[in-house]
Amino acid sequence: MDFAAIERAAVEGRFRPLEGAFNPGLDRAGVWWLRFALRASDTGDGEWWLAVDAHPLTDSVDALVPVRGADGRIVDAWLRSGTEVPVANRYMPVSLFVFRMDVPLDEEQVVYIRIAGTRSIRAQVDLWRLPDLVGYIVSVTTILSMLLGAAALLGVAAMIMGAWLRERTLVLLGINTSFMTALQILITGLALQLFAGFSHLIIYSVHALVLYLTAGSMALLIMDVFRGFADMPWIRRFMWTFLAFSTVGAALTPFGFYQPLLSILLVLSIIFSLLTILAAYRWMRAGEPSGLWYFIGLSLSGFVLMAYSGRVLGLLPLTSLSAWIFPALVLAQIVAIFVGVIVAIQAHQRTRQALEQDLLAASRRNEKMLEVAVEARTHALRQALREQRNLLSMVSHEFRTPLSTIGAAVDVIRHGTSTLAPMDTRELAKIGRATRRLGGLIDTFLAEEWLDRASLELRVRHVDLHALLTEIARDGGIESERDIQLNGPEQLRVAVDPLLLRVAVGNIVSNALKYSSGPVTLAFGATEEAVEIRVEDKGSGVDPAERETIFERYYRSDAHASLPGAGLGLFIVARIASLHGGTVRVEDAVGGGSVFIMVLPAARESEVSA
Structure with a gap:
């Protein structure tokens, strides 16, 4: 359909009113047109920026907007964007699709937006003055960076602690968190600069591969948490099916079979979430020490995953919170497993306390046995303390690189953007000071710990x-x-x-x-x-x-x-x-x-x- 046909459709009233954001999801229509009229009054004329918050990997996001020509008259200009246009060639090298336009005073202007692609289609359109747009982009980028940085730190800590303690659940949690973080970086468009020189097909393949690896690692993690669902064979069979599907999807991604399998994966993810919540509920009813916390945390992450899948499928509308759904999923899953581990440690501590009381009762009957037991216990506690300090040293070492990355990101934002709002500048300064303070504390701990050993x-x-x-x-x-x-x-x-x-x-x-x-x-x-x-x-x-x-x-x-x-x-x-x-x-x-x-x-x- 050409532009003349679109204008005829507008005259014939074939455009229907749209309330809120536009979210058909995995729709096969291929091309969608959005139309709206503008009229500036009072001080509303002049330069405006049209920001289309669509999926960063949308094939084509084009706009017909009014611009002021060289002779000073307002003319319509057709501006193109999308994955077919490199990020470096856009008005702003960000994940939003941004178009500059000029709106004259008291003259109605019609704007058309064309969105095309075979992937998930969504759009939320806003009009901004340039300083406000830059402030919004900086704020969103900062908050997302903080959330993803926290998830990355927790993922690294989980893998290190799991390897040190030989706890497979923590290792799988760290791996799954790493894939989730990488997927979120791709979904939010934060990684588009990294792929600026690659074709959109390569970007699609990387995104699909990370998506299937995230799903597969999540299945492995949940099966490990619930001990392979030994008492729930029907759930175990589904989990193995989900894992096999994710593995096949990852293997077929380089051959271009990502899109046909995506809707199936999303539906399976909804079933996966429901079964995970059911398993956590059964554990809680069975009296497992960590059952309550697993139920609370995994229920939260399960509902968030279902909401995300429903949004991508077009079953749920976009909201102002849509951008934060997946980061919340990452953090909720980490918190759920960590709380479960803490509860298990507390149960172990209660068992240890009971053993200590039995030891004290036995020591009253035999003083010599008490001395031997105390000496053995002291040796064990010293060994445990040495292992704990070794673990803390390893974790502190691993925190150095993410802290340096956060500090560098703050410096880039502060010095690379000349139109930061005062509040944004203050908040960035707080982040920088906190990062440096935490880095100094880690350096102090490592130096004193190492020197005490060396002496x-x-x-x-x-x-x-x-x-x-x-x-x-x-x-x-x-x-x-x-x-x-x-x-x-x-x-x-x-x-x-x-x-x-x-x-x-x-x-x-x-x-x-x-x-x-x-x-x-x-x-x-x-x-x-x-x-x-x-x-x-x-x-x-x-x-x-x-x-x-x-x-x-x-x-x-x-x-x-x-x-x-x-x-x-x-x-x-x-x-x-x-x-x-x-x-x-x-x-x-x-x-x-x-x-x-x-x-x-x-x-x-x-x-x-x-």
Whole structure:
């Protein structure tokens, strides 16, 4: 149907009124036309932006809008968008389909929107002034990034904890959460920039593959939670069917069979949700410790999944909350499993308390047995504490990269957008401060934990000092993109703990790079009595009044309070030097700057590990 036929349809009254958003779902009509009239009054004329909130992977989203020509007159312009138009060539490189138009005062203008594709069709049309549109996009992107960042962090934590505790449910939860997060990034259009150079067929294939992998991992997770549905064979058969269908769909995706199977997958997802809620209810009635919380959490996630499937199928209308349905599903599922695990831990703790009471009663009958039992219990608790601290250290390490990603995203939004509203600027600043504060807390925990362990396990052996310091200089130069000059004999073997010495010298070099912009020199030498390592920079130097206090725990100089850090780097250096029986000090460098000097005594043969 050409545009002239569409105009005739409008004249004949074949366009029907539409209330709210447009959501036919998986409709086979192929092409839909939306029409509305505008008339600007008072201050409503001028530049407006037409934003069409459609599926980011819609084939074609075009608009006929009024624009002001070069001669100043208003003319109709046909503007095209959709997956056939690269994101970089759109008015704004965002997931919304945006069109600029000019609306004159007191003149009615008719706008046509054409939406075409064989995928899920939906549209919510809004008119914006440019500052308000930019503010809305920034706000939505920020909130979605926070939700997805939280889901990603919880997913990583679940996989790490599951691997550490050998708990398969947590590992499957982490995997499913990762797929859900990736799917949401595709659905909301946040990943379109990543695929800007690829054809729309590749984008469709990636989206379909992630969709089927999400469904399959969800089936595995639910079957593991409910122990394979051993007492519910009919549900078990459906779950295996759902898993097999998801596997077949993933295998057929590269061959273009995504669209015919999607509606079947959505219907199966609705049945899957109902059966999951039923299984959770039966567990709750059976008196399982985690049954109540699984029922509450999985009921919430099941209803959200059914609502999402109904929206995509066109059975439910779009609402202002539609954009948040899937993120809520991700977080609800994670919370459900985690709460169930917490309840199981509480049940274990109650069992342990009962055992402790029995142990106390037995100890009253035999004092010697009490001493033996207390000693064994203390050893077990210490072992558990060590394992717990190991786990927390691993989780803290894994939190570093997502926190850095969140911080970088905040910086990009703050510095890449010149029209942020004051409230958005304040909220972004809060996010940035919270991210840096959490990162500092993680750094502090890791440093203290590691140092406490190292102080108990000093392992001295002969090492090639030149090779060790060469690696430190190379790593520091790569990270800072600066040259570090190394001076010292090429053949020098010393007796030290290589791991601790690497950390100590690395901290000094890192400080020199952080607090100076000029050259950094790493020099070393040895005598029969001691080994001396010097790190020299051309920075602002160290105040003589602070040359002792900078090696104290948590000390931060007021002159550098704005720079990141926890005040533990030089404290760790001093502790490592002390563990070796040596010292560390700071002096003024010739020509300005500072030079940190670490002196370690030569180790006796009895101190060197075999």
